Amino acid sequence: MITVVLVDDHRVVVEGLKLLLEAFDDVTVVGSANDGDTGAELAISLSPDVVLMDLSMPGCDGVQATRRIAAGAPQTAVVVLTTSGDREQVLRSLDAGAVGYLMKDTDPQALHEGIRAAAAGGSPIDPRVARALVETRRTGATGPRPLLTSKQREVLELVAAGLPNRLVGKRLG
DSSP states (O other): OEEEEEEOSOHHHHHHHHHHHTTSTTEEEEEEESSHHHHHHHHHHHOOSEEEEOSOOSSSOHHHHHHHHHHHOTTSEEEEEESOOOHHHHHHHHHHTOSEEEETTSOHHHHHHHHHHHHTTOOOBOHHHHHHHHHHHHHTOSSOOOOOOHHHHHHHHHHHTTOOHHHHHHHHO
């Protein structure tokens, strides 16, 4: 069973995600928070497999909360789930310790696959975001560069090539 904590300041989003995720046989939501401070504390105390983290929240934002979770519960995979594919936010999130970056308009099955991939040590990244990251690397755009492992780069290249998460997982074993 994959344990998940949800962190988003919109209660309707949290409740909707909880209903959606608990429809899958292998996922259980063990907690939720409506701000980054509470989300980080909850993730550190519960040590879930995955945290789905919004970025834009009052007070402690998702990047700060991700940094705290990465330091206090390094075994927990933080996957950003947000509406913004802004290159700078993506880079800041990955630099803070997020292992994945998905968009809120993603297909429910793709979200499920992303959670499963993160729990198994993968890096689920929305293809639109992956493309922006690849372009950043190619053009040498200014700003912080993501510190990716060779495996994360391999995943990113396959996602940027348009492969769905399931095929990326199969190809990389």
